[in-house]
Amino acid sequence: MSETAQQMARATKQRWHQGGRARRRQVLDRIATGTSIAAGVFLVLVLLSILWTLLSRGLAGISWATVTHSMGPPGSGGGLGNAILGSIIQTGLALAMAAPLGLFCGIYLSEYGGKHNHFASVVRFVSDVLMSAPSILIGLFIYQLVVVPWGHFSGFAGAVALAVLAVPVIVRTTEDMLRLVPTSMREAGAALGAPRWRVILSLCLRSARQGVLTGILLAVARMGGETAPLLFTSLGNQTWSLRLDKPMASLPVAIYQYAGASYDDWVQLAWAGALLITCGVLMINIIVRLSARR
Amino acid sequence: MSMAPVPRSSKRQLGLDVLFHALFWASALLVLLILGGLIVLMATGGWKALTTFGLSFFDQSAWNPVKDRYGALAPLLGTVLSTVIALLLAIPLAFGTAFWLTNIASSRLAAIIGTAVQLLAAVPSIIFGMWGFFTIVPLVARYVQPFVNHHFRHVFILGPLLKGPPIGTGVMTSGIVLAVMIAPFITAVMCDVFGAVPPMLRESAYGLGATRWEVMWKIIAPWSRNGMIGAIVLGMGRALGETMAVTFVIGNVTSVGWSLFAPRSTVASLIALQFPESPAGSLRLSSLMALGFTLMLLSCASLVVARCLRGGRQ
Numbered sequence: 311m312s313e314t315a316q317q318m319a320r321a322t323k324q325r326w327h328q329g330g331r332a333r334r335r336q337v338l339d340r341i342a343t344g345t346s347i348a349a350g351v352f353l354v355l356v357l358l359s360i361l362w363t364l365l366s367r368g369l370a371g372i373s374w375a376t377v378t379h380s381m382g383p384p385g386s387g388g389g390l391g392n393a394i395l396g397s398i399i400q401t402g403l404a405l406a407m408a409a410p411l412g413l414f415c416g417i418y419l420s421e422y423g424g425k426h427n428h429f430a431s432v433v434r435f436v437s438d439v440l441m442s443a444p445s446i447l448i449g450l451f452i453y454q455l456v457v458v459p460w461g462h463f464s465g466f467a468g469a470v471a472l473a474v475l476a477v478p479v480i481v482r483t484t485e486d487m488l489r490l491v492p493t494s495m496r497e498a499g500a501a502l503g504a505p506r507w508r509v510i511l512s513l514c515l516r517s518a519r520q521g522v523l524t525g526i527l528l529a530v531a532r533m534g535g536e537t538a539p540l541l542f543t544s545l546g547n548q549t550w551s552l553r554l555d556k557p558m559a560s561l562p563v564a565i566y567q568y569a570g571a572s573y574d575d576w577v578q579l580a581w582a583g584a585l586l587i588t589c590g591v592l593m594i595n596i597i598v599r600l601s602a603r604r
Numbered sequence: 605m606s607m608a609p610v611p612r613s614s615k616r617q618l619g620l621d622v623l624f625h626a627l628f629w630a631s632a633l634l635v636l637l638i639l640g641g642l643i644v645l646m647a648t649g650g651w652k653a654l655t656t657f658g659l660s661f662f663d664q665s666a667w668n669p670v671k672d673r674y675g676a677l678a679p680l681l682g683t684v685l686s687t688v689i690a691l692l693l694a695i696p697l698a699f700g701t702a703f704w705l706t707n708i709a710s711s712r713l714a715a716i717i718g719t720a721v722q723l724l725a726a727v728p729s730i731i732f733g734m735w736g737f738f739t740i741v742p743l744v745a746r747y748v749q750p751f752v753n754h755h756f757r758h759v760f761i762l763g764p765l766l767k768g769p770p771i772g773t774g775v776m777t778s779g780i781v782l783a784v785m786i787a788p789f790i791t792a793v794m795c796d797v798f799g800a801v802p803p804m805l806r807e808s809a810y811g812l813g814a815t816r817w818e819v820m821w822k823i824i825a826p827w828s829r830n831g832m833i834g835a836i837v838l839g840m841g842r843a844l845g846e847t848m849a850v851t852f853v854i855g856n857v858t859s860v861g862w863s864l865f866a867p868r869s870t871v872a873s874l875i876a877l878q879f880p881e882s883p884a885g886s887l888r889l890s891s892l893m894a895l896g897f898t899l900m901l902l903s904c905a906s907l908v909v910a911r912c913l914r915g916g917r918q
Contacts, residue, residue, distance in 0.1 A: 349699075353724060363735050433632045444846070450896050506624070511624075534728070592726060
């Protein structure tokens with residue numbers, strides 16, 4: 311190699327390794343990488359901090375009495391049993407209303423709502439609007455729609471409010487999952503002489519079963535933690551009540567009432583309830599993710 | 605369809621087909637009617653307040669149940685300010701996390717961190733409220749506020765922005781809590797958007813010797829600009845309407861001012877707190893409905909913007 315070539319090579323090497331643009335680029339890359347890892351770690355730490363706060367404050371309040379006794383005045387050894395039962399009843403009833411409606415609407419959008427079906431694209435958009443609508447407004451809406459005409463708060467109104475929250479989630483997942491079913495399967499069904507409803511219900515829906523169930527589970531998780539819409543509809547109740555036409559307790563509303571109280575045992579119960587509800591919701595999400603991976 | 609005469613059984617099938625089509629169609633219509641009913645009932649509920657106060661409803665700062673005079677300025681300002689703070693904090697958090705998950709982390713690590721971020725998104729909002737009240741509020745009151753009060757008191761614009769009694773609740777605190785609430789949502793959408801960049805572009809840039817950050821900033825970010833803005837607007841929509849988390853940490857005082865550390869209220873928190881004291885048919889309830897209607901319009905508008913930018917659903 312000639313002298314000049316060697317010099318040039320050395321110069322290039324120097325420019326690459328010390329100072330100059332390359333160094334700056336490398337440093338910038340390090341800084342950016344480090345910062346973004348820090349951002350991700352921060353979010354994970356927030357999750358851990360929330361879980362730690364819940365466990366450290368809530369674990370002491372969880373006992374058999376917490377889930378079996380009804381809410382009571384401070385110092386009376388009350389629990390959250392009626393709130394848990396109320397939450398289960400309202401969520402179940404809401405699911406019974408929302409699941410068929412969301413399912414059918416999702417089927418319509420996927421099976422009948424092609425590119426040129428303007429009605430379907432409007433419905434699709436409306437469902438998205440409903441999904442991102444503030445939940446407190448859903449509560450106000452059901453208050454106007456159900457509570458005002460009836461003249462009193464009721465567990466049924468709470469269930470309707472939760473159903474309105476759940477429908478768009480189910481619609482979206484049902485449509486997305488049905489779209490993944492290959493067209494050839496529909497054609498095969500039709501070729502065997504099956505009518506369209508049969509193809510949809512027995513073939514498409516059946517093969518998309520897992521995904522559709524996932525959507526319904528996610529909707530349950532969303533309903534379980536909602537507080538704002540229940541404040542104006544089922545109101546909350548201090549005693550055991552199974553009547554749907556009367557105010558009904560629910561876990562999130564009970565937490566909301568107790569968390570701001572100045573009695574230690576109420577605050578303790580609020581944290582216990584918060585721990586229960588978070589565990590439930592996160593458990594559903596973990597199950598969904600695990601089954602989706604399989 | 606067929607030329608042959610239709611047998612009876614398939615006639616019944618045809619009838620069932622029509623019936624099911626009608627059922628599916630009616631369900632879709634019902635979803636449409638739910639939103640229609642929501643908007644109409646909000647508007648009629650708030651009609652009394654809007655006709656009583658007219659347009660001055662939106663620039664009156666007083667929220668005075670004693671004199672029965674209501675203005676939307678204080679809660680609207682609270683909503684806008686806390687949403688802006690939340691976005692300013694959440695955007696870098698989400699962008700960084702998405703960058704890490706899609707470009708840096710190994711797929712094993714990314715799966716774990718991704719799950720954690722998704723779980724954070726699933727935590728109910730009331731839990732965020734309680735956590736914020738017992739973790740962030742003392743932190744702000746004990747460390748952040750004394751610090752900024754001491755150092756920035758006399759700085760030109762920052763002084764009045766940052767002053768306030770060190771009680772910890774306020775717009776800034778709710779902005780922080782909202783930021784960690786919406787960051788996981790924005791992260792998830794951003795990960796999807798970054799994943800949609802053609803691998804060819806990415807690999808060519810690496811082949812030319814670009815660093816990871818250069819690939820991110822000069823190739824992926826410009827390519828997915830619209831998608832990122834869509835994700836941010838989606839997060840904004842959530843922050844605008846969040847109720848429970850904000851109610852715990854904002855202090856709930858209806859006043860107007862520029863200090864970020866003073867207790868305020870937002871549209872959603874005001875509705876949640878004042879509703880139980882507002883009898884049916886009162887002007888107060890109607891004012892709350894009018895606020896709700898405004899919030900609904902804001903939420904709709906943010907969704908329309910997000911959809912236009914994302915170019916429909918993915």
